Amino acid sequence: KVGKWNEPNYELIVDLRPDLVLCYGRNPGPEAEKKLRAFGITVLRLDFYRPSTLLEEVAILGAVLEREEEARSFISWYRQKLDFIAQKFTAKKERPRVYLESYSSFNTCGPGSGIDEMCRLAGGHNIASTLSIPYSEVTSEWLVAQSPDVIVKACVSPDAHDAGALDRLRTCYASIERRAVWNETAALRNRRAHVLAGDVCAGPRAVIGILYMARWFYPEALADLDPE
Numbered sequence: 001k002v003g004k005w006n007e008p009n010y011e012l013i014v015d016l017r018p019d020l021v022l023c024y025g026r027n028p029g030p031e032a033e034k035k036l037r038a039f040g041i042t043v044l045r046l047d048f049y050r051p052s053t054l055l056e057e058v059a060i061l062g063a064v065l066e067r068e069e070e071a072r073s074f075i076s077w078y079r080q081k082l083d084f085i086a087q088k089f090t091a092k093k094e095r096p097r098v099y100l101e102s103y104s105s106f107n108t109c110g111p112g113s114g115i116d117e118m119c120r121l122a123g124g125h126n127i128a129s130t131l132s133i134p135y136s137e138v139t140s141e142w143l144v145a146q147s148p149d150v151i152v153k154a155c156v157s158p159d160a161h162d163a164g165a166l167d168r169l170r171t172c173y174a175s176i177e178r179r180a181v182w183n184e185t186a187a188l189r190n191r192r193a194h195v196l197a198g199d200v201c202a203g204p205r206a207v208i209g210i211l212y213m214a215r216w217f218y219p220e221a222l223a224d225l226d227p228e
């Protein structure tokens with residue numbers, strides 16, 4: 001472990017003698033290049049959490065690692081899945097109104113967040129789309145006033161495909177049902193609240209999360225869709 005994702009310990013990184021350090025686009029700050037360049041270590045900034053830039057970044061990483069063929073194969077597969085979803089709801093004029101919550105309680109995902117992009121690709125309308133920042137704290141009163149058709153809550157659950165992780169997902173779901181006055185929303189009245197495991201909320205696996213969202217948004221039209 002070499003510190004936090006946004007505050008790494010550069011001395012420990014240098015001790016590991018890497019050829020390359022991968023960072024998010026904005027974090028850590030420009031000090032990463034300044035401190036590592038002196039040791040001949042290159043910094044490459046790739047986010048991988050926004051679907052809109054993911055494929056371009058995979059192509060870049062494939063070139064850097066000399067794995068262009070694998071990158072092209074993944075990109076083709078990924079586009080095929082997104083095209084499949086797009087074809088299903090392009091004719092639909094009204095999109096379901098969705099409340100997206102990040103890993104933190106009452107913290108919604110607005111424009112600029114990866115989950116917001118996932119929601120749009122899955123055919124949903126994010127009720128926080130008019131907010132000015134990617135992540136905002138909201139109140140129950142605001143949510144009830146918006147009365148979303150669907151609620152999607154991101155849950156930290158590594159290896160969620162393992163049976164033991166289901167308990168964490170159930171606990172996360174139960175926390176939504178216990179919130180005061182949330183049962184007044186259309187989403188809870190119609191049992192359309194869902195939990196999305198963190199390992200399919202970002203990165204290459206986000207396409208799986210998008211498929212789950214699409215099935216939740218359009219349960220009748222996509223009844224045969226099997227994200228698993």
